Structure formats: structure tokens, C-alpha cells
Amino acid sequence: MALSARDIRVGAIAYLDHVALREHAQVDHGGTNINRDGPFLCVQVVGLDACWIPLTTQSREERLHIKQEWRHDGSPKFRTAELYVNDGLNTFLGPIQAFVEAGANEIAFIRFRRPSVSPTGVAAVIAEIEAQGGPLLTSAG
Numbered sequence: 001m002a003l004s005a006r007d008i009r010v011g012a013i014a015y016l017d018h019v020a021l022r023e024h025a026q027v028d029h030g031g032t033n034i035n036r037d038g039p040f041l042c043v044q045v046v047g048l049d050a051c052w053i054p055l056t057t058q059s060r061e062e063r064l065h066i067k068q069e070w071r072h073d074g075s076p077k078f079r080t081a082e083l084y085v086n087d088g089l090n091t092f093l094g095p096i097q098a099f100v101e102a103g104a105n106e107i108a109f110i111r112f113r114r115p116s117v118s119p120t121g122v123a124a125v126i127a128e129i130e131a132q133g134g135p136l137l138t139s140a141g
Contacts (some may be wrong), residue, residue, distance in 0.1 A: 003004040003103025007094065008096050009016030010124050012042045013115040016052070020102040027094035030135055034090055039083075041066075041117055043091070043125055046137040049085075051093045052123060053134075064088070064128040074115025081120060084125055085125055 003014045018034050019028050026076075034054050044051035053067065063084035070080050117125070129136060 002106050002108065003100055005096050005100055007114060008045060008099060009043055010042055011118065012038050012115040013040070013055070013078070013117065014052075014099070014103045015106045016040045016099065016102040017100075017105060018054075019095075020104075021092050021098065024098045024101070025028075025091055025093060027098050029092050029136065030089065032087075032090040032092070034086065039115075040092070041085075041122070041125060043122055043129070044137045045096070046139060048096055049094060049137055050096050050099055051091050051135075051137045052099060053088075053091050053129065055131055056084050056086045057082055059085060064125060065127075066117060070118045070121025070124070072116045073113035074109075074120060075112050078112075078115045085128055088129040089136050090132045091129060093105065093135060093137055 012045055017037050023028050039055045040052040042050055042052050059082055066083040
């Protein structure tokens with residue numbers, strides 16, 4: 001089953017269509033240069049809005065490594081592959097429905113449960129976003 005609103009929770013991983021997000025009128029992507037679909041991590045849910053950040057397997061010294069002990073569920077490849085925050089400045093903020101739409105073509109998680117990142121891992125990612133000055137949701141939405 002494709003991404004649904006109930007799948008959107010802090011720590012969830014989803015494979016999102018970057019074009020759908022960049023072209024959605026209500027999604028703030030801050031001019032991010034993300035040019036590929038791929039895994040995104042939900043780092044915040046405030047009311048009917050969410051904040052997601054793209055992940056990558058490409059290592060660079062400045063990228064935050066998503067430690068294996070922070071990863072849950074998903075395929076063995078997800079749990080063991082090298083995985084990093086793409087850039088703490090590249091967050092996507094907007095209505096939950098926009099992310100549901102961007103995940104419409106996601107391959108269903110049948111053999112494995114939806115992958116996720118632990119609260120400790122999410123806290124590290126949020127700290128990285130804050131350190132780089134990336135946008136996050138406010139409690140007011």
C-alpha cells in the first residue's frame with residue numbers, strides 16, 4: 001500500500017517523489033537542490049503539517065550518518081547500508097496530504113514493515129538541522 005496519512009509519524013521513512021513536493025504550492029522546500037526521488041525521514045508532525053528531510057547513501061564528511069542502531073524495521077539493506085542526512089538545510093515542510101500525494105507511487109511494504117528511525121536518531125537529525133540553520137515547523141504550525 002502507498003503512503004497514507006496514518007503512516008506519517010515522526011521517525012517514519014518514506015520514498016517520496018521530489019518533483020511532486022517541489023511543485024506543490026503548499027510545500028516549503030526552501031529552494032532545495034534535491035533532484036531525485038528517494039528516502040525521506042519524517043522529523044516533525046505538528047497538527048496537520050509535517051517536516052521531512054531527504055536521506056542519501058552518498059558519504060561526505062559533513063553529512064550526519066544515520067547509525068544502524070537508530071534504524072528499525074525495513075529491509076536488511078535499509079538496516080545495514082550506509083545512510084546519511086543529505087543536507088540539514090534541505091527540509092520539506094507542508095501539509096501531511098502533500099506528502100501522501102508524493103508517496104502515491106511508493107512500493108508497498110509487504111515483506112517488511114515500513115522502515116523508521118528511533119527517537120534518538122530523530123533527535124540527532126533535528127540537532128543537525130538546527131546546527132545548519134535549516135527550517136523546521138513551529139508549534140504554531
